[in-house]
Every structure is written in C-alpha cells, then in structure tokens.
Amino acid sequence: MPVLSPLRTLLPALLLGLAAPASADDAAGPPTTQQVLDASQPSDWRTPDPANTLYMDLEGGRVVIELAPAFAPEHVANIRTLAREGFWNGTSLYRSHDNFVVQFGDADADEPALAKSIGSAKSALPAEFERSARGLPFHPLPDPDGWAAEVGFSDGFPAARESAEGQAWMAHCYGALGAGRGMEADSSIGAELYVVTGQSPRQLDRNITVVGRVLSGMELLSALPRGTGPLGFYETEAERTPIPSLRLASDVPEDERERIEVLRTDTATFDAYVESRRNRRDAFYKRPAGHVDLCNIAIPTRVPSDGEG
Structure with missing residues (x-):
C-alpha cells in the first residue's frame, strides 16, 4: 500500500x-x-504524554513517536487501539523509498485479512487532513513560507494555517508520521503508517492525514537499506525489517519507559x-x-x- x-x-x-x-x-x-x-x-x-506516545522496538533499538490527537483525533484513537491490541507486533518495515519515506504495517494483508486483524479498531475513518485553527495553540515563525500563509508550532508539532480563523494542518517535515491511504481521501484507518525520512515533501500537506512525529530513533529508520522495487518497496520478505513490538508508552511499565523531555515551543x-x-x-x-x-x-x-x- x-x-x-x-x-x-x-x-x-x-x-x-x-x-x-x-x-x-x-x-x-x-x-x-x-x-x-x-x-x-x-x-x-x-514530558510527552505516555498515552499518546508509541514505542517501536526494533532489533537495533527503540523509536519513540509522539501522536497528535489535536490534529487527527479519530486516527490517533484508532492507532492507540491497534497498538494496545498488538496489531503491529510481528509486522515489518516493508518499504524504504530513497529521500522520501519508510513505511510499516502488515505488508501481506489484503482487505479481508486486514479487516479481521484490526480487532476492535474502526474499519472506516474520515480524512483528517486539516482542522479549524480556532482554539489551536499556535506559535508562529517570523519568516514567510512557500506552502502556507503562516507556519509555526502547535504543542511541539510543525504546523501551518491559513489564518487564526481558517484551517490548520500538520506539515510533512522530516520525522513526520503519516497514515498511508489509497486514492480515496477517507481510505486510511491508521494501520499502514509511514515516516518521512527524506527532504520534506510539503506537497503532501493537506492531502494525507499526519498523525504525529518521531521524537527519537530516526537513525534506525533513515539508515534502512533502500527498497529495490517500485516506490521503494522491498521485493522479498527477507529484506523487510521486523517489528517485534509496537506499544503505547502507557502500556509499558514505568521503570521501562524512556526518560525523554522535549523543548516546549511556546x-x-x-x-x-x-x-x-x-x-x-x-x-x-x-x-x-x-x-x-x-x-x-x-x-x-x-x-x-x-x-x-
């Protein structure tokens, strides 16, 4: 996908x-x-909220991801359900597209199989490409942007907006976590996710639901061998990187959680x-x-x- x-x-x-x-x-x-x-x-x-923090444990170490429910509440809720029920445990990173993204999930599941494997997660979600800027914390940068009227940060997430009263959205910066979809805008359920590992593809802003960003462990993703198939997909199962465990930090014993703080952006x-x-x-x-x-x-x-x- x-x-x-x-x-x-x-x-x-x-x-x-x-x-x-x-x-x-x-x-x-x-x-x-x-x-x-x-x-x-x-x-x-x-300190990131453990209920909105994912730990992707790989053979080489841990990737820490912070989710953004203020921008994509329904996707984040589904992702939390999928993580809590172990959906990604035993799946893999199955795509590494040079200067673009790595992608992970169940590479072999067709639609019927996927429907059976998502447990109590929702099987349909709305597209959450953008939201109203009203009431959204926003700390603007002083410089103009080629992709939006105004850019800045919202609770640590790189974001853009039309105006304080218009629409706002998360930006596809390095480390952004997005929800892969098909041709239909509402065809994502958050089961197939990708992380931006190349130059920021801002043309995807407002076209795909962005659900969070990587806080640490990017080196484990950006250094993956590039896929040799079309769009960077691995052509054999042996090329994929297994994901033994992907959990919510809140489901990990407190003494096993990452001690990490993030610079506030306000x-x-x-x-x-x-x-x-x-x-x-x-x-x-x-x-x-x-x-x-x-x-x-x-x-x-x-x-x-x-x-x-």
Whole structure:
C-alpha cells in the first residue's frame, strides 16, 4: 500500500550548532544554539504524554513517536487501539523509498485479512487532513513560507494555517508520521503508517492525514537499506525489517519507559532557539541567513537530569 496507497570532525558540530565561538567578541554576541539550550530552565521542557506516545522496538533499538490527537483525533484513537491490541507486533518495515519515506504495517494483508486483524479498531475513518485553527495553540515563525500563509508550532508539532480563523494542518517535515491511504481521501484507518525520512515533501500537506512525529530513533529508520522495487518497496520478505513490538508508552511499565523531555515551543527560550537557527553565529558561518524554513527547526529532546523527571 503506497503512501498515496573531508570536514568530518567539523560536520557534527555544525549540524547541531555546537561550534565554539571564534573569539571573545563572538562569545559576547547573540547566543549560539547550544548556549540557548544550556541556559534553558526545567520549565522550558515538557514530558510527552505516555498515552499518546508509541514505542517501536526494533532489533537495533527503540523509536519513540509522539501522536497528535489535536490534529487527527479519530486516527490517533484508532492507532492507540491497534497498538494496545498488538496489531503491529510481528509486522515489518516493508518499504524504504530513497529521500522520501519508510513505511510499516502488515505488508501481506489484503482487505479481508486486514479487516479481521484490526480487532476492535474502526474499519472506516474520515480524512483528517486539516482542522479549524480556532482554539489551536499556535506559535508562529517570523519568516514567510512557500506552502502556507503562516507556519509555526502547535504543542511541539510543525504546523501551518491559513489564518487564526481558517484551517490548520500538520506539515510533512522530516520525522513526520503519516497514515498511508489509497486514492480515496477517507481510505486510511491508521494501520499502514509511514515516516518521512527524506527532504520534506510539503506537497503532501493537506492531502494525507499526519498523525504525529518521531521524537527519537530516526537513525534506525533513515539508515534502512533502500527498497529495490517500485516506490521503494522491498521485493522479498527477507529484506523487510521486523517489528517485534509496537506499544503505547502507557502500556509499558514505568521503570521501562524512556526518560525523554522535549523543548516546549511556546516560550521565550524557544524564540531564542529559533533565532539561533535563523542567524547562525557559530564561528563557521560568515553570513547569517536571516531566514529559516519550518522543517529546518529540529525540536531538541534530552534526557532529564536526576530529580527532574
């Protein structure tokens, strides 16, 4: 079911904004990304709700996914039911499309078999491509966007909207979790999911239901071998990556849960973080860009210090 059914030592620091200031003058200037994060307070961070967090356990480690019920409530409810009833346990990642997505679910189930395997989950859902922006928390970015009148973040999720009174939707940024569908807009039930692993395919915004995003473990997905079949599907079962377990964090014993915090996107610290990405002041950068795209704002996560979470 497709979605439509060397500078080796410098590079890590540059990507993360960790390069040290070149001089005392630089150090006295606007803070770098790392300096912003180092100066953050416990109140600048939040702990994801275990009831809306998925753990995909693979042989190589764990992928942590946060669901977005504010944008796709019916899909998220179905996904929670499917996870609680073990639908994905023993299925696989069966597609890895270069510079696009990886996809997972039951690769061999036809429609009758799928209907029998989803347990008490709903067998039909409405398309949830967008929702009203009214009442939706929205922290806008200062720069224009080519895909929407306004972009920003809503409770940590990259989002866009027409206006405060118009429609809003989640954006297809790197790490976004979407619900694969066929040609009909309402043909998804959340059983076949994909994660964006390539350059952000924003043309899919408002065309597919986005249900969440990966918080950690993206390296386990983006490094999968590319599928050799059409659209990146694996041609043999042996090529697939098994999923031994996919569970809600709330169904995992508390002492086995991931200790993870996410930078809040509605604070002055976040505004400073965005500015550090818009106008890079690291020693490597000679000309700050003065602009940042929505999908270039990677939301930091961290393991809380002892006593903080």
